Amino acid sequence: MSPARSHADSLVPPEAVLQRLAAEEHTTSDALRELLLDGRATVLGSHARVGQIRACVVGAGLRTKVNANFGTSALSSDLVGELHKLDVAIEAGADAVMDLSTGGDIRAVRGAVLARASVPVGTVPVYEAAVQAAGRSGGPTAMTLDSLIAAVRNHAEQGVDFQTVHASITRSQLSSGAVERRRTGIVSRGGALLACWMRAHDAENPYYERFDEVLDICRGYGVTLSLGDSMRPGCLADAGDEAQMTEVAVLGGLVQRARDAGVRVIVEGPGHVPLHEVAAQVTAIKRACHGVPLYVLGPLVTDVAPGYDHITSAIGGTLAAMSGADFLCYVTRAEHVRLPNADDVREGVIACRIAAHAGDVAAGLPGAREWDEAMATARKALDWPGQFALAIDPTLPAEMRAHSDAGDAAECTMCGPLCSMRVTSSEVLA
Amino acid sequence: MSPARSHADSLVPPEAVLQRLAAEEHTTSDALRELLLDGRATVLGSHARVGQIRACVVGAGLRTKVNANFGTSALSSDLVGELHKLDVAIEAGADAVMDLSTGGDIRAVRGAVLARASVPVGTVPVYEAAVQAAGRSGGPTAMTLDSLIAAVRNHAEQGVDFQTVHASITRSQLSSGAVERRRTGIVSRGGALLACWMRAHDAENPYYERFDEVLDICRGYGVTLSLGDSMRPGCLADAGDEAQMTEVAVLGGLVQRARDAGVRVIVEGPGHVPLHEVAAQVTAIKRACHGVPLYVLGPLVTDVAPGYDHITSAIGGTLAAMSGADFLCYVTRAEHVRLPNADDVREGVIACRIAAHAGDVAAGLPGAREWDEAMATARKALDWPGQFALAIDPTLPAEMRAHSDAGDAAECTMCGPLCSMRVTSSEVLA
Numbered sequence: 001m002s003p004a005r006s007h008a009d010s011l012v013p014p015e016a017v018l019q020r021l022a023a024e025e026h027t028t029s030d031a032l033r034e035l036l037l038d039g040r041a042t043v044l045g046s047h048a049r050v051g052q053i054r055a056c057v058v059g060a061g062l063r064t065k066v067n068a069n070f071g072t073s074a075l076s077s078d079l080v081g082e083l084h085k086l087d088v089a090i091e092a093g094a095d096a097v098m099d100l101s102t103g104g105d106i107r108a109v110r111g112a113v114l115a116r117a118s119v120p121v122g123t124v125p126v127y128e129a130a131v132q133a134a135g136r137s138g139g140p141t142a143m144t145l146d147s148l149i150a151a152v153r154n155h156a157e158q159g160v161d162f163q164t165v166h167a168s169i170t171r172s173q174l175s176s177g178a179v180e181r182r183r184t185g186i187v188s189r190g191g192a193l194l195a196c197w198m199r200a201h202d203a204e205n206p207y208y209e210r211f212d213e214v215l216d217i218c219r220g221y222g223v224t225l226s227l228g229d230s231m232r233p234g235c236l237a238d239a240g241d242e243a244q245m246t247e248v249a250v251l252g253g254l255v256q257r258a259r260d261a262g263v264r265v266i267v268e269g270p271g272h273v274p275l276h277e278v279a280a281q282v283t284a285i286k287r288a289c290h291g292v293p294l295y296v297l298g299p300l301v302t303d304v305a306p307g308y309d310h311i312t313s314a315i316g317g318t319l320a321a322m323s324g325a326d327f328l329c330y331v332t333r334a335e336h337v338r339l340p341n342a343d344d345v346r347e348g349v350i351a352c353r354i355a356a357h358a359g360d361v362a363a364g365l366p367g368a369r370e371w372d373e374a375m376a377t378a379r380k381a382l383d384w385p386g387q388f389a390l391a392i393d394p395t396l397p398a399e400m401r402a403h404s405d406a407g408d409a410a411e412c413t414m415c416g417p418l419c420s421m422r423v424t425s426s427e428v429l430a
Numbered sequence: 431m432s433p434a435r436s437h438a439d440s441l442v443p444p445e446a447v448l449q450r451l452a453a454e455e456h457t458t459s460d461a462l463r464e465l466l467l468d469g470r471a472t473v474l475g476s477h478a479r480v481g482q483i484r485a486c487v488v489g490a491g492l493r494t495k496v497n498a499n500f501g502t503s504a505l506s507s508d509l510v511g512e513l514h515k516l517d518v519a520i521e522a523g524a525d526a527v528m529d530l531s532t533g534g535d536i537r538a539v540r541g542a543v544l545a546r547a548s549v550p551v552g553t554v555p556v557y558e559a560a561v562q563a564a565g566r567s568g569g570p571t572a573m574t575l576d577s578l579i580a581a582v583r584n585h586a587e588q589g590v591d592f593q594t595v596h597a598s599i600t601r602s603q604l605s606s607g608a609v610e611r612r613r614t615g616i617v618s619r620g621g622a623l624l625a626c627w628m629r630a631h632d633a634e635n636p637y638y639e640r641f642d643e644v645l646d647i648c649r650g651y652g653v654t655l656s657l658g659d660s661m662r663p664g665c666l667a668d669a670g671d672e673a674q675m676t677e678v679a680v681l682g683g684l685v686q687r688a689r690d691a692g693v694r695v696i697v698e699g700p701g702h703v704p705l706h707e708v709a710a711q712v713t714a715i716k717r718a719c720h721g722v723p724l725y726v727l728g729p730l731v732t733d734v735a736p737g738y739d740h741i742t743s744a745i746g747g748t749l750a751a752m753s754g755a756d757f758l759c760y761v762t763r764a765e766h767v768r769l770p771n772a773d774d775v776r777e778g779v780i781a782c783r784i785a786a787h788a789g790d791v792a793a794g795l796p797g798a799r800e801w802d803e804a805m806a807t808a809r810k811a812l813d814w815p816g817q818f819a820l821a822i823d824p825t826l827p828a829e830m831r832a833h834s835d836a837g838d839a840a841e842c843t844m845c846g847p848l849c850s851m852r853v854t855s856s857e858v859l860a
Contacts, residue, residue, distance in 0.1 A: 075837075236799060319705065361705070376667055412769075
């Protein structure tokens with residue numbers, strides 16, 4: 001029996017969940033089970049929550065999924081506000097969310113999020129160790145080795161569905177000088193915290209050194225391990241550089257160890273990448289990481305548009321999804337500027353869903369184009385309720401039309417009676 | 431002497447303008463002159479206006495330019511409001527604008543726009559013939575043959591810099607059944623008007639039949655002829671179909687005739703196109719049209735996102751610009767829903783500029799990446815005034831930060847003291 005088969009209980013969800021997921025993905029439960037055992041697809045949904053929530057599956061040939069981040073920060077901490085963002089994200093169609101809280105009582109925030117979220121919830125345990133160190137009036141260098149591992153266990157015990165662990169930033173990588181040769185260094189928050197600690201203590205990355213403990217925890221609780229990319233490029237100039245590619249090779253090895261241990265695993269990817277390198281990055285990372293489901297942040301195709309990074313990331317995300325990325329993390333217009341508000345969250349989810357769907361269309365995913373075809377038919381018929389019902393955001397276009405001067409007109413106020421749909425219709429020609 | 435050289439006076443702007451344009455494009459006036467004579471680049475700026483306005487040039491190896499549409503419609507006609515949109519578009523960075531007015535006294539609107547616009551102004555003369563027919567209580571079938579040609583002359587006399595003429599929709603094309611086999615038929619407003627007229631009168635397209643008259647007018651006034659694509663796909667299902675490709679072949683022939691006549695010419699392109707077909711469309715159209723500057727509307731990579739088509743078009747526009755499109759027409763979030771308002775115009779221009787720049791970066795345009803590199807340096811330094819000054823929209827991110835809880839903090843409210851830029855800086859490590 002292969003290692004994967006011996007770990008089927010860890011990798012494959014209960015039969016009822018498997019059947020629902022297979023139906024949603026237009027495949028069979030047998031085919032989906034094979035993907036899960038091969039590690040080319042991964043379920044998001046811990047043992048504690050998989051039967052209670054809308055668990056989802058990310059991977060090869062499946063619909064591209066969308067994640068929305070939210071969470072408190074030291075400069076902006078408001079539990080009610082963050083729970084509202086959670087609701088907004090789910091209502092806008094996020095398939096999963098990540099609670100990235102670093103301000104206030106983050107354990108309590110996480111508990112409230114888990115109690116409320118109907119979709120898989122992800123977290124980044126190193127933030128907890130850093131916040132604890134700050135509470136003891138220390139910087140990241142005051143994190144303790146045990147607190148880093150304990151955070152993973154604590155999150156797992158609380159029921160978190162997926163965790164980002166930055167296990168692939170290593171001591172040899174840091175001493176190579178590759179980071180110093182970058183324009184923006186390390187922009188992954190978790191990666192930066194660990195690099196700071198490793199340099200101060202002249203020590204190896206605890207998550208790398210004690211990776212087997214991390215794997216044991218994840219397998220035990222059915223947590224999906226999301227291997228964070230500490231060397232994610234933070235600007236176009238750093239995309240695909242030595243620092244990033246060194247880490248990709250390490251990630252490949254960690255993926256293999258996770259699979260051998262029967263742990264559900266996905267890998268995180270860039271970041272800021274010029275459009276002509278997006279397909280190459282996705283292909284290269286998936287290849288080096290043995291076809292693991294790839295979870296990308298963007299990619300953002302230019303650095304110059306703060307205030308509009310929901311757009312720069314939707315551009316890169318579409319090409320990434322077309323090229324094989326399986327899971328898109330949204331980027332809001334607040335990225336690089338401030339914590340997103342609820343409006344930013346809503347708009348960010350929609351922009352990311354546009355990228356995911358347009359990527360699925362371009363990749364030829366079965367069933368994807370039918371949606372566009374139904375919309376085209378409704379548009380040709382000037383069937384406004386039909387167009388709104390089919391819209392990726394049914395609310396906004398309906399409000400826009402209601403507040404225009406269209407009144408009872410069959411057309412919209414753009415063209416009025418010169419509407420091409422009307423001009424070419426048989427009534428006008430008759 | 432080649433036909434192009436004999437028409438150098440029509441194709442090449444006055445020396446002072448040529449030198450300014452060459453400097454802006456990081457090239458020499460000799461090299462730019464060759465591009466203009468070859469027809470691979472085209473100046474937008476009529477004889478009457480080229481020395482008075484910020485004329486621009488579109489074409490191979492040059493910065494991708496951005497156009498913004500505005501204009502009255504029968505359901506929404508407000509001169510002051512449309513002139514405000516003009517100002518907003520130019521302030522947001524549009525390289526050119528098109529006045530697509532179809533409501534109210536459109537000749538007066540056009541005159542006001544030409545008096546005010548500091549960038550090239552384009553129009554679509556067939557709309558004038560249709561509006562005149564409507565004024566005589568007729569539908570598009572009541573347009574007269576002479577009014578169609580007169581509209582081109584009237585616009586040229588007023589000083590319009592570029593005109594869209596739908597000369598490539600032909601009688602044989604309409605009788606082929608290809609339009610009926612489409613899901614959304616003809617979505618080009620000008621194309622739909624002409625098709626309606628041609629069918630009702632069982633006659634050839636006047637702009638096709640009397641193309642030499644159109645060319646004479648354009649050459650005489652230094653108008654750039656923008657050959658409209660009447661068969662632009664209006665949904666993914668129609669992209670690249672028989673109707674579109676038949677027209678592309680006709681467009682290639684018309685480009686050749688325009689060049690032989692010494693007329694500045696560009697060609698319009700799609701439209702709704704799935705992402706995996708965008709590069710192929712751009713390559714195919716430019717090849718069939720002898721390397722003519724290509725002016726695309728989008729392309730929109732999915733049909734399902736009314737209310738967000740500034741995003742769906744930025745996605746396709748970036749890949750189009752990377753693949754050789756030279757001039758992007760913006761699409762606002764109001765597309766398919768209502769006439770855009772000033773906010774939609776502003777946001778649409780920014781989204782389109784993002785696409786143009788990200789496409790130029792991906793295409794390796796000399797000088798394009800320096801902008802991103804400067805932003806990355808400012809971002810790493812947490813230099814907020816520097817980031818805002820470099821931003822494609824300097825206003826919005828500054829306002830977003832000012833209205834956040836950042837106060838005097840060095841970081842933003844997303845990460846606060848856990849900011850990766852700070853954590854990895856030497857002060858923290860020290």
